[in-house]
Amino acid sequence: MIESHLLALQVVIPLLAAPVCVLLPQGRLPWLFSTAVAWICAAMAMVLLGEVMASGTLSYAMGGWIAPFGIEYRLDPLNAYVNLIVAGIAAVVLPFSGPSIEAEVTQDRLPLFYTALLLCLAGLLGIATTGDAFNVFVFLEISSLSTYSLVAMGGDRRALAAAYQYLIMGTIGATFFLIGVGLLYMVTGTLNMVDLAQRLPAASTEYATTVHTAFAFIVVGVGLKLALFPLHGWLPNAYTYAPAMVSAFLAATATKVAVYILVRFMFTVFGFGYAFGETVLAPLLVGLALLGVFVASVQAVYQADAKRLLAYSSVAQIGYIALGIGLATVLGLSAGLLHLFNHALMKGALFMALAAIFFRIGSMRLEDMAGIGRVMPWTMTAFAIAGLSLIGLPATVGFISKWYLILAALEKGWWPVAVLVLIGSLIAVVYIWRVVEVAWFRERPAGARPVSEAPLVLLLPTWTLVLANIWFGLDTRYTVGVATRAAELLMGAGP
Amino acid sequence: MSALGQYNYWIVVFLMMVGFYTVIARGNMVKKIVGLNIFQASVFLLFISMGKIEGGTAPIVMEGVQRYSNPLPHVLILTAIVVGVATTALGLALVVRIREAYGTIEEEEVQRCDEEAEVS
Secondary structure (H helix, E strand, O other), rough: HHHHHHHOOOOOOHHHHHHHHHHHHOOOOHHHHHHHHHHHHHHHHHHHHHHHHHOOOOEEEEHHHOOOOEEEEOHHHHHHHHHHHHHHHHHHHHHHHHHHHHHHOOHHHHHHHHHHHHHHHHHHHHHHOOOEEHHHHHHHHHHHHHHHHHHHOOHHHHHHHHHHHHHHHHHHHHHHHHHHHHHHHHHOOEEEHHHHHHHHHHHHHHOOOHHHHHHHHHHHHHHHHHOHHOOOOOOHHHHOOHHHHHHHHHHHHHHHHHHHHHHHHHHOOHHHHHHHOOOHHHHHHHHHHHHHHHHHHHHHHHOHHHHHHHHHHHOOOOHHHHHHHHHHOOHHHHHHHHHHHHHHHHHHHHHHHHHHHHHHHHOOEEHHHHHHHHHHEEEEEEHHHHHHHHHHOOOOOOHHHHHHHHHHHHHHHHHHHHHHHHHHHHHHHHHHHHHHHHHHHOOOOOOOOOOOOOHHHHHHHHHHHHHHHHHHHHHHHHHHHHHHHHHHHHHHOOO | OOOHHHHHHHHHHHHHHHHHHHHHOOOEEHHHHHHHHHHHHHHHHHHHHOOOOOOOOOOOOOOOOOOOOHHHHHHHHHHHHHHHHHHHHHHHHHHHHHHHOOOOEEHHHHHHHHHHHHHO
């Protein structure tokens, strides 16, 4: 009985848990409660991915209304995979958040903080499961609105300005997306994604301009949300001033889900032939992605704040994902999708290690982190390993995605692109090394507060992600299998 | 159909540009949110006016009525209005907090405050 509703429960449980969380008393309870919810979601996501891989696409008619009239929830290998990334990261990050958030957010706001976090989780999972274009907009706004308030809870007053800036940019992005969906509805009369995909080819010959405009609005709108290179202005500030654990959660999930929307609309709704055949998207995406990798990586090198450094690095990593998609081959697309998962693992681990350091020294500035590796060896080792993964050292996940990306570029004969990817990794060496050098090879400044290793509650989740970085770097059967299957499905080559 | 016959789209595009320009060009944070509202309202109009059928009435089953307007865009926009209200509320709440923390709601002055804090 309950199994057939799993697809809906995945979204409904965190959504219903949010109002319950407001009513909980201050203290540890909201944290434990939302951790439990996240674990339930992760377990369901795992079951769902297993089912999808075994028996193909799942479909659920919300409220019993048959698609395309009602809202359909639809899970194929691609979104089952994204679903698991979001729920899995939430399940790892939430246990971590207890002490970390208690140190940064005032006691009376704790229940509200976890409510916003649960709403954000519900929104992200909703985007990843729904098969309805307008429903995507609603969930996008649920997750975004809660994200703005999460960012604003950062201790610094600059968090408020960052949240405001994010709100303006995010709302413009979402409204652009809404315009695009509206135009699609105008020419097809449907909002169901599968239905849209069937009707669009006919509509795009009859109303070529309208469909073209809709495509442009959707790509730009989602591009704002996923911080594609020239549209990334909101990201560095938002990630820098948000509470440390929120940055870890957002960096690993929010942009990934936005990438999923882009992929879903490009490949499923508009179709591969339209998105890459009749628009200028592919060269634009590749160009902007490469530019993003370089500009953002170089900017990362010059940051004095470690968290800001990672934020710029995130923009660069999104460039790699966009590059994979822009290559427009099965191999390229699966490289992009692989990096979706791999980047979530490494950025999650990096931001969590930084959060553990912040928990002890109360600062993210590189100068304050001098010598920290000697007093917090476990935390900094985690940072270093996740950093190596970001660079793309063999035996880490970073290597796997870079390897596939380079293979895909070479397959197309674009060797300059492959070289540029390698150079991008070299710049990553520089900025990761800056942090490692400060932390290990400098003395603790005289008169600095004596600090000790981070508590186990913070170390365990961080190391879980670090070990996952190595595990999935060595055993690639599962991740590559899912990513390739999703890519084949999207390109229309597979079953 | 003549260009004037689709006047609803002219209004939509005009409002959209007015709102978008306000968001980009204004430094005052409250005015930016007003611009955002106008921008969103234009999209609401876009949706609602596409559901209108000439001579159609409200979609209620009645004897002797054959043509109905499409109710779906109205329902969608009802949701979008709720989202818009929530966005406005959150935006204004942030502006209040910014005013408490910085003593100003001008974007440039907020930036200047941050730069001064960075230097000192």
